[in-house]
Amino acid sequence: MTITIDQLRHSDIFHELTDQELEQIVPFCRQAAYHEGESVLIEDSPADWLYIVEEGKLTLEKKIQLGRRGTVRTATVGIVAAGKSAGWSALTPQHVYTSTAVCLEPTRVIALNGKALRQFLDDNPRVGYRVMSVVAGLARASYKSATDTLAYFVSLVSHELRAPLAAIESYLNVILDGFAGELGDKQRRMLQRSVLRVNDLRSLIGDIVDLARMRPEQIEADLEWLDPGEVGAESIEDVQLAATEKNVRIKIEPPPKFEKIVGARRRLRQVFTNLLTNAVKFSPAGSTVIFRARYEPDALIFEVEDEGIGIPPDDQPHIFDDFFRADNAGDVPGAGLGLSIARKVMDAHRGKITVQSPYAEGKTGTRFSVVIPRNLQTPEMKRAAQGESK
């Protein structure tokens, strides 16, 4: 069946072209029909055709793999209904499809030969400019929709998931502290386990939200004078229950005296807690985790040492990547976000976080070092300094 210019004019991509221009495009078109569930175009394959859906519906799917060894999952990133186009990659280098389009129902499409269309647009730059402007607009709208969805998702995760969790944790704390009657030993142990699992879930939700919206400038705005000893003590409190449960001892090696430094209090606590949590998680029962702090002329250094399984040398360059989990992490729970967040926090402090594994000859285990510069300024100090220089 011959394609008419009307069929092209009603598409989202060619609606601005004149009849004469559309006439020139018709020869590059052919019609095709697909069954429900059939793929029209496949992610990562050469983008040879641009498609306009005439009837039916396509779902755009993308393979998503987080981290080097994460599970590959398929995510739906959009729906293409009648009159809409798919396969814009046929017009843009590298001419490789960035998603897979699968028919949600029996679907009829117009397929435009990408190579011929590109040649036509090259030869007719005015038409080419208009078509590519439309494609840019469609891509921009699609991107905005994706970022709006992410922002909505993050706000949903941030409040709607944490609020019920806060209620559960409050109940557990209140029951464990004896405000709802006496508890038997078995009940107490089970509730303590529940607290640990809920803590893990809360951390995971926090990590996902942080990953999506943590910005260095926000951390810099939170810089204040703080007692690093207090922050360290809070972190120990965060992991004490998990350590006790696992019979892991946390040994503290503080400096002779803690001097105040400038830092983002909650973020530093998050870094120390993440490191201590990992150390406890990967330590054998009966072992010791050392939490050490020492001052150097320009920096305060915190170290967390464990006697755990260590990190394979091949994995060490990747441990600060989002969602990365080392090969030997096994069944130990975690999403692979704690260290990447710690690194982002330390970058915002213009500090460093490094790893040594093993850190001593003939031993297993890992040492993480966190270097916090001592010359950081609070926002007030910065403003005052700027005022003086004016």
Next chain:
Amino acid sequence: MAQQKRILLVDDDRDFCEATVAVLETMCDVQVAYGGGEGLAKARASRPDLILLDVIMPDEDGFSVCEKLAADPALADVPVIMLTSLQDGLSLTGQAAKRPCVKDYIEKPVKPAELLKRVSRLLKQ
């Protein structure tokens, strides 16, 4: 015998309220409101000694309630503790600092010992 102090707890999460009341009622009278509007009405009706106020509520958020309390001469000097989830804590300190009636903030979930300590401190003042 001295009259027991009265606390008004304003939070739309009924489960969170039940857990918190179980702790607070060991030391004072507790009244509960499950929204900002109801909280304001109960505060005006009974003038509590202290208000525990959630930040995010569907009908009227905690900051808006705070402003209305501050504008009411009968309630302007009632101390308020804001309740928030852990991760909002930092941004809240900045906002809370701008409102004179907010004397403290407590991060959810409730830790009984800490809650009692903070509440007692304000009730003694």
